[in-house]
Amino acid sequence: MPLSRSRAFTLTEILVIVGIISLLAALSFPVFNHIRRRAHQATCVSNLKQLGVAVSLYTQDHDGLFPRGGDPTDLNTDAWASAANGIYEWQVDELPPLTFVLSPYIKAPKVWRCPADLGFDIGDMSGQPLDARPSSFEKFGMSYYYRTELTLKRKKDLVGWEDGNPPLQRGPSEINVLADGHGSWHGQDEPWSQRRYNVLMGDGRVVNFSRAQLKSAWRLNLDGPEN
Numbered sequence: 001m002p003l004s005r006s007r008a009f010t011l012t013e014i015l016v017i018v019g020i021i022s023l024l025a026a027l028s029f030p031v032f033n034h035i036r037r038r039a040h041q042a043t044c045v046s047n048l049k050q051l052g053v054a055v056s057l058y059t060q061d062h063d064g065l066f067p068r069g070g071d072p073t074d075l076n077t078d079a080w081a082s083a084a085n086g087i088y089e090w091q092v093d094e095l096p097p098l099t100f101v102l103s104p105y106i107k108a109p110k111v112w113r114c115p116a117d118l119g120f121d122i123g124d125m126s127g128q129p130l131d132a133r134p135s136s137f138e139k140f141g142m143s144y145y146y147r148t149e150l151t152l153k154r155k156k157d158l159v160g161w162e163d164g165n166p167p168l169q170r171g172p173s174e175i176n177v178l179a180d181g182h183g184s185w186h187g188q189d190e191p192w193s194q195r196r197y198n199v200l201m202g203d204g205r206v207v208n209f210s211r212a213q214l215k216s217a218w219r220l221n222l223d224g225p226e227n
Contacts, residue, residue: 040116041186041198041208047111048200051144051178054105056204064156069098072140072181074148077128088152095148099141114143114198116185124182124195125218136181143185144178144200153222158202160220167225172202176217183211 058067070092073079080092099112106112119133125145137143149155158172176199180186183195186208195211209217 037116037186040114044114044116044180044186044198045206047114048144048178048198048206049204050106050111051102052200052204052206054102055177055200057105058102059156066150066155066177067098067101067146068095068151069101069146070095070148071098071142071144071146072132072136073123073126073128073130073145076140077123077126077130079123079126079128091152092148095151097141098146109141112142112144113137114180114185117143117181118185120182120184125214132181143181145181146178147176147218149222150177155222160222161225162216162220167221169225170220173205174217175202175220175222176200176214177202179209179214183214 055067059065062068074092074095075097080086080089099109103109113135114137117135117137119135119139121129121131121133123130132139135143150158158175160170160175161167162170178200180197180199183189183192183197186198187196188194192211197209197211197214199207199209199214199217201207201217
């Protein structure tokens with residue numbers, strides 16, 4: 001009996017198969033993208049918690065003072081030239097990188113890298129031009145930016161005041177210490193309301209803030225209600 005010959009696929013069958021594969025790929029891509037975002041988020045939170053421990057150890061070794069270092073905005077822009085009438089500019093000019101200052105308390109430099117760090121061209125909160133490409137970590141060795149005001153004002157007790165009549169007192173749990181360098185990494189670049197930030201707070205917690213929430217923390221007055 002002659003052997004049966006395998007039947008070749010027709011063009012229609014090939015197109016159907018290609019269509020099914022394309023459909024499955026389209027359905028699975030959002031799932032994979034969601035899993036990747038969740039993984040980036042978890043790693044970023046873990047990094048900031050480790051940095052929080054490093055900051056705490058530093059303060060214990062330095063009479064409660066915050067790390068005497070700067071982030072890329074401090075060291076590579078004129079952000080402090082006009083801030084507070086420039087009274088801190090000379091101090092900023094003398095600051096070493098924060099990564100160097102905290103290096104004795106950090107086991108691996110990669111803890112400074114947010115896995116979602118895609119860089120940026122304009123500082124998110126400062127509005128200063130800053131070439132942080134291809135990523136802030138690759139360019140400057142850090143993805144997380146510092147509330148340098150804490151060290152410039154030699155703060156020990158983390159207390160802030162929110163504008164009001166009378167002013168409302170806020171504690172460490174509401175004062176930001178480190179945060180993602182740009183809100184597009186865990187959110188969207190536009191509109192700004194869709195930007196999201198992982199933020200290390202003064203009590204060691206890591207929270208995920210909207211842009212409005214982070215700006216609210218930044219606006220807390222650390223000098224006292226009379227200033």
